[in-house]
Amino acid sequence: MKEIHAADLKQIEAFHHVPEDQLEWMIRHSSHYELAEDAFVARPGDPLNATHILISGRIEIYRLQNNARIFVAELMPGSITGMLPFSRAKNAFAYLQCVDASQLMSFPLEKMRELIVSHYELTQALVIVMTSRVREFTELEQQNEKIMALGKLSAGLAHELNNPAAAIIRGSLSLKKHLQLQPEAFKRLISVQMDPEEIDVINEKLFAVLANKSRPTLTMMQRSEKEDELLDWLDDNQITDVMDMAENFVEFGITIDDLEEMQRRIKKVDLSPVLTWINTNLTTERMVADIQEASGRIADLIGSVKSFTHMDRGGEKDFTDIHTGLRNTLIMLNYKLKQAKVKVIEEFDLNLPQLKAMVGELNQVWTNLIDNAIDALDGQPDPELKISTCLDKEYIRVAICDNGPGIPPEIRSKIFDPFFTTKPIGKGTGLGLDVVMRIVKQHGGSVTLHSVPGKTEFVVCFPINSSYT
Secondary structure (H helix, E strand, O other): OOOOOHHHHHOOHHHOOOOHHHHHHHHHOOEEEEEOOOOEEEOOOOEOOEEEEEEEOOEEEEEEEOOEEEEEEEEOOOOEEEOOOOOOOOEOOOEEEEOOOEEEEEEEHHHHHHHHHHOHHHHHHHHHHHHHHHHHHHHHHHHHHHHHHHHHHHHHHHHHHHHHHHHHHHHHHHHHHHHHOHHHHHHHHHOOOOOHHHHHHHHHHHHHHHHOOOOOOOOHHHHHHHHHHHHHHHHHOOOOOOOOHHHHHHHOOOOHHHHHHHHHHOOHHHHHHHHHHHHHHHHHHHHHHHHHHHHHHHHHHHHHHHHHHOOOOOOOOEEEOHHHHHHHHHHHOHHHHHHOOOEEEEEOOOOOOOEEEOHHHHHHHHHHHHHHHHHHOOOOOOOEEEEEEEEEOOEEEEEEEEOOOOOOHHHOOOOOOOOOOOOOOOOOOOOHHHHHHHHHHHOOOEEEEEEEOOEEEEEEEEEOOOOOO
8 A cells, every 4th residue: 555645635626835844734633545446435424524535546426316326426546535524414415436446544523623723724725625616516416407307307308298199090090991991982972963952052051060169068968969869960861981070060050940941952862962072071071170180289388398307498597477387397397287186276376477598597486486395295185286476565476385285394494505405316316406596596586485284385476577567
């Protein structure tokens, strides 16, 4: 094992400007040892009881999420880790495992107070290491938080897109099959000899039916009764191919009175092929409408994603209606809301002035708060999420409230701390609410929490930009 001197530590960037006598003091009061390849320096939960300096070798820092190994960082010779002056950390948050055989120098926690009192430059150097480490790990974990949020949103979005996409495939296949059957109907229709007046009757009736958008909404019982009445009428009048005719006629609001009017004005022998032709057109209209609705749903979802991520804008602030972001976030989390059977209540003041904000970041606030509320409602009877907006003096006030079990008093002061989480490994990084607080403060706003069992409310307030009129 190599003997360590002050000159060796001077080679480490963090110690360039530390007096040699202070480095010699740290060397004398440290333990020096070697660890074999694959040996652990620390595991999650282990107490932080020393400042470790890696003299030689390599150490990998990683976490386990759902039994998957998540790389965090790699320590090379000269790296400093473990307990540092003024750090509030008490326990290791990850695995530190030797990739190669490694030599370490560990300065004990028991000497930390003497270090701070008597060795200013050395303390200053280690504090700079700590602040740099916090910044680097925070940036890394914020990226992990965004990736996890994106994973949740993309999973939900995939389910949301699956239904309309499947509807389009089913509809297009059904339409193709339906159109292949039209030649026979056309053959019967073309053999019909009709006067111009009779053709006008059919045209007027068909296009009036297709143009009518104010069809009454029927219960299943009402629909079934009307279909039975129409089937009886069609059977009594020897109409063929009535399999879906009654269903289509009810759907488009065609009544027995309409049929009897056509019966009076069309030759009896022509009635069946004419009604079959009308039904064919109605079936085509329904299929096309279903495909159009499903396509529109996909377009709406894509539009919501674009608006949610604000992908067509830069990082500058823009005036925005705060409700647009809230509604887009609900669309993004809709699958998770449906899974948890959460009832969503919107109490929006739609007369609020627009807010000048970085819209993409603002949506991160709503995503974290709403996603946390959904998690809190998991397994709750009658889960309910209420989102309200209003004007509170010179502020826009947004409240996100759930009727879950509440946040215990003993942890309320910690929930905005970086890396603090009550979720199991793989469910959260502990940065969601830290991100919320950072973004809100960046916009000059505030976040407050009120929580009792059955009601947890996060209130976000943004000052109205003075230049807005």
